[in-house]
Amino acid sequence: MKYTSTRGEAPILGFSDAVLAGLARDGGLYLPLTWPEFSAAEIRAMRGLSYPDLAVRLLTPFLGGEIAPATFKRLAHEAYATFRHEATCPIVQLAPNTFVLELFHGPTLAFKDVAMQLLARLMDHILAERGQRATIAGATSGDTGGAAIEAFGGRERTDIFILFPNGKVSPVQQRQMTTPNASNVHALAIEGNFDDCQGLVKDMFNDHGFRDRVSLSGVNSINWARIMAQIVYYFSSAISLGSPDRPVSFTVPTGNFGDIFAGYAAKRMGLPVERLVIATNDNDILARTLESGEYRMKDVIETTSPSMDIQISSNFERLLFEAAGRDAASVRRSMDGLKQSGAFTIEPPALARIRAEFDAGRTTTGEAAATIRSTLEASGYLLDPHTATAVSVARRTAGRETPMVVLATAHPAKFPAAVEAACGVSPSLPDWLAPIMDAKERYTVLPSDLKMVEDHINRHARAVSGS
């Protein structure tokens, strides 16, 4: 299996190089040249596999023979042994034909752990085989950062620098990033919003001198391996609801479009997915895009679901590439438009292809709070504000024969203030995580300035050439 960039001007890479590259050298995102496909009989035969064994079964074709089967099996088992639920990602029924897929049983209580625990082990393995080190730069609106720091903290071959928007993440999210004391972990509070942080990370990748000097790597969902690992739970949940003999729909709380793109990939691989429903908060750029065909940025609105407070939804580029028949030139035109004027228009055939697979809806902060309240009253289930945006959209979309699975992307205890304001219940952190609330914080505040962030990384990374 080889990987191509959505912008078509970067080298075609094998799996290990694509994982270490993160962002392609032409600014694009890597995708497999072809989608591996599983027949209905093959999917049926996956019933009863444990989560790590299912991951091995589904993801092996993506590795292109570059990781030995026994090694990959060991890494997958080690990754999911960090989860505190025997099913890894269990499903719970919320209402007739509506289910939540709980993705928050990992070490930082968010869905990011599912991919990050595997990615850290894969990267470590690849770097060790090559005798190399890497410097990881990541941007977070709250959850990716904590998950990445947990997964990479203390690893010998990587230094990790996480950029988060200063003052715009929840206290629990912030402390997950700022209290670990591993010397390879660097939390950077950037004076800006998530899009500024993500822009800085992309600019670092596009500064090829800097990129090569520090052996830059990425762990945001721009990295193909993140998407790849997220494919597995679409299969695990659908199979437990009767797939491939019963189609399933998914509603996904969406920001950077990585999670729902993994659902699209699962469908390409043969999973019978009826609808993929994008749920946004007040930052409804994707819902507006599906309605109008124009992707147009606005200012970011702060909401009670901060991890979705995003305007530049990176992985939408992967969908554009697919919907445009893998025409990299048309993706380049759209991305140039976005950079120059903050907008681009999707060509009618591509828009029709997107609408054929995706629906979209928005949930205001007030509606998310009402959904937390009404769900608790109706079923005794406590939602986090991100999942609530999706439950609210799913209620408006679901209701037919196909089961609707809503992705529960975070544990409510990560956002106790918003949950308590919504329903009067303040969820507590589990005992094993609670000490972070009293631990000493360690982070550096920096302006949203590429040179200053690069200088900081140059001074602290161990992989700088010559050192």
Ligand SMILES: Cc1ncc(COP(=O)(O)O)c(C=O)c1O
């Ligand atoms: C809790 C939570 N829900 C939803 C999202 C949105 O996911 P994605 O960025 O993959 O669309 C995020 C951030 O990525 C998140 O942290």
Ligand SMILES: N[C@@H](CCOP(=O)(O)O)C(=O)O
């Ligand atoms: N919501 C995310 C933003 C970054 O997303 P990623 O999936 O591209 O890493 C977060 O919580 O940081």
